[in-house]
Amino acid sequence: MIKFYFRRTETNINMKKHFIHSLVAVGLLATLNSCSKEEQVDLKPVTTSAHPLDPGNFGYYQVETGENYHYIDSISAFYQATKNYLKMKPLSLEKYKNNALLDSVCNKDLALYFESKGKKTHDKSALWAVVPRVTAEHPSIVTVNSADHIFTIKMSKMVTAIGLEINSPYKGIGLGVTVSFWNSKLNQRVPEGGGTRFLNGGGGGFKINFGKPGGAHIWGIEATKPFDEVRITFESPIGSDPSPTGPFDISFSGFRYKLAK
DSSP states (O other), rough: OOOOOOOOHHHHHHHHHHHHHHHHHHHHHHHHHHHHHHHHHTTTOOOOOOSSTTTTOOOOOEEEEEEEEEETTOOOOOOOOOGGGGEEOOOTTOOOOOTSSSTTTTTTTTEEEEESSSEEOOOOOOOOOOOTTTSSSSSSSEEESSSSSSEEEEEEEEEEEEEEEEEEOOOOSSSSEEEEEEEETTTOOOOSOOOEETSSSSSTTTTSSSSSOOOEEEEEEEEEEEEEEEEEEOSSSSTSSOOOOEEEEEEEEEEEEOOOO
């Protein structure tokens, strides 16, 4: 019988070592790749809201119905008579004289200037709008007539908050009424607040549509930077259409404000 004997030479030993090292290296590489993949899954970017009360990242959150806070610009926008809105100081229309430019409507520290003369009425049987859509349901009302589609109210002093109630007996259907707030000295618009409502459009959760008798609405803001002008603009329902032609009737009531310090 012939027997075969294998000599355990140094060469064979080295080959086995290299083979084992290769297996270890491959195992480590696989492990590292696996860990890397798991880490990639775990490290996916997590989107978080800019404000905990604004999970949708809209740039504002609702304080209560009718009041939004735009936290980036520190501006409160009011659309109903909320608790914070009622903290503004009221400006009475009781002393207004017909055909005055509203400079007779003032407390000792503020006067408002209209571009055209107005007529005051106070019909206690006529509904202005329901509370909290406005602050009072049968207030004194001043109505002005404007030939221009942009109507401006100027304030005698800078304010950080202003609120007003508006309705328009204008007979147009679907026209937009946009309110914006401006610093006239800088010709800068306050970036948030105001906005557009459409005549004879939805009532904003109320039964009577804006533009109808009893359909008045609040527009108001409170900001950290002062301003001194309100602009009311009548706009065509389609932006590419030319501006509508007047005259336009605009009724006002419920003015409120806070003076800038």
